[in-house]
Each structure stands twice: as structure tokens, then as C-alpha cells.
Amino acid sequence: xxxxxxxxxxxxxxxxxxxxxxxxxxxxxxxxxxxxxxxxxxxxxxxxxxxxxxxxxxxxxxxxxxxxxxxxxxxxxxxxxxxxxxxxxxxxxxxxxxxxxxxxxxxxxxxxxxxxxxxxxxxxxxxxxxxxxxxxxxxxxxxxxxxxxxxxxxxxxxxxxxxxxxxxxxxxxxxxxxxxxxxxxxxxxxxxxxxxxxxxxxxxxxxxxxxxxxxxxxxxxxxxxxxxxxxxxxxxxxxxxxxxxxxxxxxxxxxxxxxxxxxxxxxxxxxxxxxxxxxxxxxxxxxxxxxxxxxxxxxxxxxxxxxxxxxxxxxxxxxxxxxxxxxxxxxxxxxxxxxxxxxxxxxxxxxxxxxxxxxxxxxxxxxxxxxxxxxxxxxxxxxxxxxxxxxxxxxxxxxxxxxxxxxxxxxxxxxxxxxxxxxxxxxxxxxxxxxxxxxxxxxxxxxxxxxxxxxxxxxxxxxxxxxxxxxxxxxxxxxxxxxxxxxxxxxxxxxxxxxxxxxxxxxxxxxxxxxxxxxxxxxxxxxxxxxx
Amino acid sequence: xxxxxxxxxxxxxxxxxxxxxxxxxxxxxxxxxxxxxxxxxxxxxxxxxxxxxxxxxxxxxxxxxxxxxxxxxxxxxxxxxxxxxxxxxxxxxxxxxxxxxxxxxxxxxxxxxxxxxxxxxxxxxxxxxxxxxxxxxxxxxxxxxxxxxxxxxxxxxxxxxxxxxxxxxxxxxxxxxxxxxxxxxxxxxxxxxxxxxxxxxxxxxxxxxxxxxxxxxxxxxxxxxxxxxxxxxxxxxxxxxxxxxxxxxxxxxxxxxxxxxxxxxxxxxxxxxxxxxxxxxxxxxx
Numbered sequence: 001x002x003x004x005x006x007x008x009x010x011x012x013x014x015x016x017x018x019x020x021x022x023x024x025x026x027x028x029x030x031x032x033x034x035x036x037x038x039x040x041x042x043x044x045x046x047x048x049x050x051x052x053x054x055x056x057x058x059x060x061x062x063x064x065x066x067x068x069x070x071x072x073x074x075x076x077x078x079x080x081x082x083x084x085x086x087x088x089x090x091x092x093x094x095x096x097x098x099x100x101x102x103x104x105x106x107x108x109x110x111x112x113x114x115x116x117x118x119x120x121x122x123x124x125x126x127x128x129x130x131x132x133x134x135x136x137x138x139x140x141x142x143x144x145x146x147x148x149x150x151x152x153x154x155x156x157x158x159x160x161x162x163x164x165x166x167x168x169x170x171x172x173x174x175x176x177x178x179x180x181x182x183x184x185x186x187x188x189x190x191x192x193x194x195x196x197x198x199x200x201x202x203x204x205x206x207x208x209x210x211x212x213x214x215x216x217x218x219x220x221x222x223x224x225x226x227x228x229x230x231x232x233x234x235x236x237x238x239x240x241x242x243x244x245x246x247x248x249x250x251x252x253x254x255x256x257x258x259x260x261x262x263x264x265x266x267x268x269x270x271x272x273x274x275x276x277x278x279x280x281x282x283x284x285x286x287x288x289x290x291x292x293x294x295x296x297x298x299x300x301x302x303x304x305x306x307x308x309x310x311x312x313x314x315x316x317x318x319x320x321x322x323x324x325x326x327x328x329x330x331x332x333x334x335x336x337x338x339x340x341x342x343x344x345x346x347x348x349x350x351x352x353x354x355x356x357x358x359x360x361x362x363x364x365x366x367x368x369x370x371x372x373x374x375x376x377x378x379x380x381x382x383x384x385x386x387x388x389x390x391x392x393x394x395x396x397x398x399x400x401x402x403x404x405x406x407x408x409x410x411x412x413x414x415x416x417x418x419x420x421x422x423x424x425x426x427x428x429x430x431x432x433x434x435x436x437x438x439x440x441x442x443x444x445x446x447x448x449x450x451x452x453x454x455x456x457x458x459x460x461x462x463x464x465x466x467x468x469x470x471x472x473x474x475x476x477x478x479x480x481x482x483x484x485x486x487x488x489x490x491x492x493x494x495x496x497x498x499x500x501x502x503x504x505x506x507x508x509x510x511x512x513x514x515x516x517x518x519x520x521x522x523x524x525x526x527x528x529x530x531x532x
Numbered sequence: 533x534x535x536x537x538x539x540x541x542x543x544x545x546x547x548x549x550x551x552x553x554x555x556x557x558x559x560x561x562x563x564x565x566x567x568x569x570x571x572x573x574x575x576x577x578x579x580x581x582x583x584x585x586x587x588x589x590x591x592x593x594x595x596x597x598x599x600x601x602x603x604x605x606x607x608x609x610x611x612x613x614x615x616x617x618x619x620x621x622x623x624x625x626x627x628x629x630x631x632x633x634x635x636x637x638x639x640x641x642x643x644x645x646x647x648x649x650x651x652x653x654x655x656x657x658x659x660x661x662x663x664x665x666x667x668x669x670x671x672x673x674x675x676x677x678x679x680x681x682x683x684x685x686x687x688x689x690x691x692x693x694x695x696x697x698x699x700x701x702x703x704x705x706x707x708x709x710x711x712x713x714x715x716x717x718x719x720x721x722x723x724x725x726x727x728x729x730x731x732x733x734x735x736x737x738x739x740x741x742x743x744x745x746x747x748x749x750x751x752x753x754x755x756x757x758x759x760x761x762x763x764x765x766x767x768x769x770x771x772x773x774x775x776x777x778x779x780x781x782x783x784x785x786x787x788x789x790x791x792x793x794x795x796x797x798x799x800x801x802x803x804x805x806x807x808x809x810x811x812x813x814x815x816x817x818x
Contacts, residue, residue, distance in 0.1 A: 010555050017562035036584060037670075040576055040611075040639065041694040041747035043584040044756060048669040055664040055711055105664055109723030187728070188710050348669075 050349060053104040058112065061098050063190045065119055066181070068094060070194030072126050073201030076133050084130050095123050099382060103343055104351060108380045108388045115184045118177045120382065121283050125174045125202075128259050132167050133205050139163065140212055155295025157216060158223050162290050164209035165300035166259070171206040173286045175199050225253070227291045227298040234279050235308040236385050237335040243274040244291060244298060251294045258287050267293075279305050281339065284385035305385035308332045312342065314377040314391035322368055324396050326354070328377050329361045332386055336360020340386075343378045370400040456525060463513050464506055470518070471503045473525040499524045570784045577611045577746065577777040580785050584752035587778050592764065594773035598623040603630040605770055610637050611746040612646075612775040620774070621649045633739045635684065635769070637746035639697035647742065653701035654735055654742040660715035661696055661731060661744075663708055664722065671720050672696075674712075676733050680705035684741065685734075686763055692756040693733055697744035702735035706743075746777075 036043045068091040075084040102108055102116045139160045146152040178199050182192045226244040234240060242255055246267050253273045255263040267273040277289075284307040291298040313328040326344055330337040342362045344352040354364040354377075366375070377391040456473050458466035471486065474496060480489050486507060490500035499521060505511045513521065522528075573580050582588045592608065595601060598620050607627060616624070624634060628650070636643045641656045666674035675690040682705050685691070691706060698714070713726045722728060734743045747753055754761055771778055780786065791797040 010558075013555055013558050013562070017558055017565070038576060038585060041585065041750065041753075042670055042673060043752045044668060044673055044692065044694065045584070045752060047673060049667055050669040051667050052664060052671075055666075056709075058664075059710060106721055107664070107723075109721075110726075110728060112728070 052106065052349065053101060055105055058101055058105065058107075059188045059190065061094065061101065062112070062115060062185060062188060065091070065094055065098060066185055066190060066192060066195040069122055069126065069198040070201070073129070073198040073205065076126075076130055077201045077205045079133070079137065081130070081134055088127060088130060091123060091126070095119055103378070103380055106345070106348075106378075108378070111184045111187065113380075113388065115181060117283070117381070118181050121177060121285060122174065122181075124258065124283065125170055128170055129167070129174075129202060129205060131259060132163055132170070133208070136160070136163055136167075136209055136212065143212075143216060152295065154221065155297075157221075158225075158295065158297040159292075160209065160212060160216070161223070162292075162297035162300055164213055166288050166290065167206040167209050169286065169288050169300055169302055171202050174202055223296060223298055225291055225293050225296040225298040227289065227301050229289060229301045229303050232302070233304040233306055235306045236279055236332050236337065238279050240277045240279065240289075240303050241274065242277055242289065242291070243272070245271045246273065246293045246296065247271055253291050253293045255289065255291050257289050258282070262289075279385060281383050282385060283383065308386050310337060310379055310381070310386050310389040312377050312379050312389045312391045314344075314375065314394055316375060316394050316396050319365055322370070322398055323365055324368060324375075324398075325363060325365050326375060326377065327361065327363045328391060329359070330356050330379055330389075331360055337379075337384065337386065340379060340384060341382070343380065345376045345378055347373055368396065368398045370398050372397050456522065458518065458522065463515075463518060466518055467503055467506045467513050467521060470521045470525040471500075471507075474499060474521075477525065477527060496524060570782075571788060573780045573782045573785065575777070575780055575782075577750065578780045579778045580780045580782065582751070585750050587749050587751065589751045589754055590749050590761070590771075590778075592769055592771050594778065595770045596773045598772065598774060601627050601632065601770065603627075604632050606633040606635065606767055607772055608635045608637065608764075608769045608776075609643065609646075609772045610749055610776040610778055611640075612636075612638060612642050612772070613777050614775045616646050616649065616775065621646065624650060628739050631739075633741070635741045635743060637743040637749065639695065639744055639746060641697070643742070647740070650740065652737050652740045652742075654737050654740060655700040656742060656744055657698040657700055659698060660718055661698055661708065661733070662713055662715045662720065662722075664711035664713075664728075665709045671715065674708070676706050676708055678705065679707045680736065682736060682741065683767060684760070684763055688757075688759045688763075691748065691760060692753070693745045694747035694750075694753055695745070696733045696747075699732045699735040699742045699744045702732075702737035702740075702742065704732035704735050705741070706734035707732050 036046055068087065072084060072087040072091055075081075075087055098119065099116060102113060107113055108116070139156055143153065143156045143160070146156055178196065182195065185192045185195070224247045226246075228243050230241045230243070231238075232240075242263070244253075246253060250267055250269075250271070252264050252266050254261055255265070255275060255277070257277060262277055263275045265273050265275040273291075282305055284305050286302050286304055288300050288302055290300045310330060310332045312330050315327050317325045317327065319325050328342070330340055330342060336356070336358070337360050338356055338358050340356045340360075342354045342356060344354060344364055344366065346352060346366065346368075352364060352366060354362040356362045362377075373396045374393050375396060376393040379386070379389050381388045456469065458469050461469065472482075475482065475484065475489055478489070478493050478496065480492055484492065486500040486504040490497040490504075493500075502513070502517065502521070506513055571580070572582050574583055574585070575581055576585055577587050579587045579590065579594075587610070595607070601607060601623065605627065607624070624646075628634065634650075636647070636654075636656075638656050639658060641658045644655050647654050647656075660672065662671035663674035664671075668674070672695045674693060676693045676696070677690055678685040678688050680703055685705060693706075708731045710730050711728050712731050713722045713728050714731075715722075716726055717724065733745060734741065736742075748757060748760060773779060791801060
């Protein structure tokens, strides 16, 4: 095969091989699968092993929360307040754990989120029931002690009446939630018997106030302290005007919302008092309001906090290479929501808490590792008469740290050192003989003559011996080792191949050189340019 | 000077030998690469697909003619994509009447007309079934609980499923937890109109079992559920090669498969391979 033909075939075969491989490069059957998924399924080996949270404990926790209401109401009904305190603490701890789990699992927008809101309201109701039941027992004892003291007795009766009304309202709101909570619980195959029983226990605890009222005469004279609410419903940020009169004195009037002191005001000369209550961090639904002025208790009034929708924004701003500032605002309509917890969900799993200021804005700096990250702000509405909301999911890229220049410098130095070492080693490995050969081959012919050569004298010698002398002379002039045969010499020095081939025939085939050939050979051996 | 030309020729001959070897090696590598590419595929569920989404490691026997199913056999219809003719439905009916079983693994609802034709109340309901109780970031890869008695799931408590479909009707054999939802919005999060509910992924009615996850049989899933595969291999189960997606559209593979299955073709190939060798030997001797 001709060299050119073989080259053409070689190039063609290489091109064909590259084309075949390139055609299949887009369908990497031979490569290891990585992050591969199709419409039908995903390769589980390439999907990150990451659980959204302890989902398995969610339903058992719901079950336990409902059971706890039964236990707590029973101990309250039985007036075992010490046990009730323990049960309430346990119930509170469970509720907090459940709240965290709902946020972690990101299920606020489901019926489990609805269950969580109602459970929070139940916790509030039962906390109030425990306080009211205790106070009722105190009043019962006090009423016996102050019999005969009309003034103090009347005050006790007024407070008892206020308490009775409060407990009845509390029971109504608690009972209203039972069907909805039971429905959700039954969806998750939770037995609601204990929860249903808690309603009966609650009713019996509230009825204790009715029984006492009957025991104390069954009548309560009109209270000297009146109370009115305007309006009786409102959303977050709305103001409820609380007003009334206190006929007997100018003592300060304390306003209680859900048994917690909300405002203190002083009536004017005519005994008229007025104050405002802004709906803030209270749960949506019915709330109880009453006033006290010294021993006087007003009737119990209610207002409804209506749930409102919210909007939440999120903006990411770079602080440093690996830190990002998350800022945004939580609004309901055009009102800012203040002091509200905002959860920043990082990469769908990690939760970071921020809080809104008086303008409804929040800021949180987050340190991020190198790579792409997703961040979403969420408001879960816990404790506010507001519906949950969340921002758009934002992505943020943190570029990896630049590598230290030290390893690069060290690597480059090592590479250069290796190259230098290998070159030196290669040079050393070249044998002196070969070096001489290379020098002989590469040196110009003019320099060959400068080499000190022994004098060539073939006079009087046999032609074949003369040829041998000339062979040795040429071999020495070319610097070819004496161990090399004429054939080796021809291979080493193709320029004198004709001389060596002729000598090979003289030496080994027994041919005798002519005088003319000897002269030519002598010329070659001497390096005569005109030798032919 | 002619002798000098001889040495050059010798050099050229040596160079040519080196080039020939290089050429042969390149051609060998190219041929091997071409053969590897040409005889495999990336088609979903294909038994010729050696990748993660193929069924090359499933190792179940195939049947290419439904009229030849042995009486009392168990037939696995895996991710079917072709409709069943009247005659084929009759064959399946005969199989069921003879005490045989049919396991239909489908997540796209292609088998619903067949189930109707067989008079089964089972239906495959495609969707984005997801679960909150999972170990993977993908909400559609999760563990399902074995809730019914079946040879297929003997000795198994849970199975890792991969983007399964729901099964309606029949007696549930494999179910999600209560915290599963159909992710209609596709955002991977529950909420809105999506409600948590326990769903069946596999159900049985008579001798028909509908499994909403044919992905259980792909190469990547075999190590996840080894007991299931052990049960299948021990049962033994035949795969319907006519309708299942375990075949391929690759003409080279289909030709090779045909040659392997046809004795005459095999003999012809053997003759074609031997003839040039024999010719070369004969020429050398001359």
C-alpha cells in the first residue's frame, strides 16, 4: 500500500470514528446517569435524600392535642387545679410543637393549617376557663365571708355575674369549633370521642357559675358600671370604641379583653368613660370585653375580629460575597402588620425567623454557602386575625470562593520542575556514542575534515587490504564506533552508503576493487569533495 | 545511489506497518463504540436499555403471542402502549377463566379500556400523586405501605414508589399514608384545593391486579425493592412483549433479536462469517 493511500485511509477512518462518537454524544447511553428524570419517573439514586420534616408525627400529634382537651377540661371540671396546670403546660408544649411542625412541613394552606388555627383558639379558651374556674371558686368562698356586708357582697355578686357571662361566652365559642375540628380530625382517621367529651366538661364547668348564681339568690341587681362596644366587629387595625358610665365614683375603669387588661381610663365628671381598642395580635373570631371599676363589674360584651388577607414581599440584596439581606413588607390592605413573625424558607427546608417593625417591614441577613439557593418569605398568621400569605420564591447565586493562588503557584512550579528534570534525564540517557553519532550526522561536511585523522597510506598494499584501510579511515572520520559493520555504517550514514556497500562486497563477497575504485574510495575516506 | 533508495523504501515500509496498526486500532475502537451504541437504547422500560430507566436487569421471560400463554400462568403487562384487539382480550379472558392471573402495571391510564373490556372495576387514575412522608426531595418518590394480601407483596411492609398513579376500585394492596395529595398545580406543595387523603397505588379484583407504578421494574428501582423482584422471579411471571413497552423501535436491535430467534438466519450468518476465512486459508495454501 502506498504511503499516501494509507494516510488517506487513516484520516478517513479517524473522521468516521469521530463522527460516530459525536452522533451519539447527545444520547449518553454509555455514561453514568446523573440527575436524570423523565416524565414517567426519576432515578432515585440521583435525587437528594431530603425529608421535608417529621411528617410521620403530624397525625399522632393532632390526635394527642384533641385528647389533651378532654383531659384538661375534666381536671378543670373536677377542680383539680394542680393537675390542670400540668395538663395545660403539656397542652401548650404540644401546641407549640405542632405549630412548628406545620410551618416546617409547609402545610399551613391545608386543612391541617386550619386545624392548627382552631387548636390555638382552643388553647386560649381552655387557659381562660382554668383562670375563670379558679376565680369562681375564690368568689364562692369570698361570698360566704362577706355575707352581712352589703357593699362587699354586692361587689362579689357583680363580679360573679360578669364571670358567669364570660364563661358562657367562652363555652359558646369553644363549642362552635367542635364540628369543624372533628371533621378535619376524622379525615385523618383520628378518634374524636375525647374531644367531644371535652365540650361536655366545658359546659359543666361553665354551668357551675349558673348554679352558684342560683345559690346566691338568682338575681343580680343592675351593675353601676355599663359598657358598650362600637362597632362589634372589625378587621386587623380597626378601632373598637369602648364606652360606658360608672355612676358611683370616679375610680379608674379597667377594660379587659379576653380576661387580659387592655386599657385603663378615668371617667369624666358625669361618670362617662370612653377609650379605643385597636384590633391587633388577637385570633380571628369572638372576643369578650368587660370593665371593672373598683368592686364594680360590667356586663360582658363581645366583638368579632374578622380575618383579613395579607400580602408579603421579598427582595434580596447582596451584602457580601456569601451574605444576602432579605427585606420585605407584610401588609393587610394598605395597613402594615406590625410585630408579626415572618419565616424565611431557605432551599425548601431551612427556616429562619424575622419580625416586622412598626412599618410592617422586616430585614434579615442570611449567610449562604456557594451555589444556587431559593428563598421564600412566609407569614403563617399565627395569633393574628389574618390569613397566611407568602412571597414569590426568589433565587440567589453565591459564587464559589476563588482558589488560593498558593496551590496554583506550587502546581506550576512542580510542572516546570518535572519538565526540566525529564529533559535533563533524557539528555543524560543519550549515550556518548549516540551523541557522537548525532554530532557526526548533523555537523557540516567541512567540519569532518577538521577532525584529526591518521595518515592514509595504501601504497604497496593489496587492493582488498587497501579497501579495508580506507573503510577504517572513513569510519573513524565519521566517528562511527569500530564495532559497526559496513551495513550498520551504511544505515548510520546514508550519504556514504555507496562506499560501505561496495566495501561490504569486497570484504564479504571476495571482490577485488579496481585502481579507479580505490582512488574514489580514498577520496571518500579523506573527505574529498570531488570524489565520485 | 540505488542502494540508498532501498534503505528509504525500508523506512517507508516500517512506517506503513505502524500506520496500519494505528488504523486497525482506531477502527476497532470505533466499531466497538458503534456496536455498543447501536445495540442499546434509551427508550423507557425497554429491556434493551441498560440505563437507569430500562428493564435490562428485570430478567423475566417474555411471551410474544398471547394465544400461547400457558394455562394458569401469571401475565405482567408492563406500561402498555398498544391497544388490545378483540382476539387478544379473548385470550386474556381465557387465561383468567383458566385460573391464570394478570398484573397490569400502568401509570398513564392506557389500560383502562382493557380493564373495561375484561369487566373489571379497577381503573388507573393518572396524576401527580405526592406524599409528605418521604425521604427524597422529590415528593413523588416515597414509600407506600402494603395493606393487602398478595403473593406479589409477600413479606414486604413498604415499597419505594416512583411517580405512581392512583388506582380506583378493587381491594387495595398498596396504599399511601394519609398525608398524600394529588399535586394538580405541580408545585410540589400541598394546598388550595389539594387535600390529603390515603390513596391506593395497587388494588386487586378477582385475578386482575392493577399496579399504578410500572417504574418499580426499571433498573434504578430494582435495588430499592429487592423483595418484590424476588417474589416476581419466584412466581414465575411472563411479560406480555406484544403490548408492554419492554421492546424497542431500534431497527438494529430488532434485526439482531430476529436473527437470534431464527435458526435459519443464525445459520446464514455463521456461513457468511466462515466463508471469507475459508477463502483466505485456501488462497494462502495455493
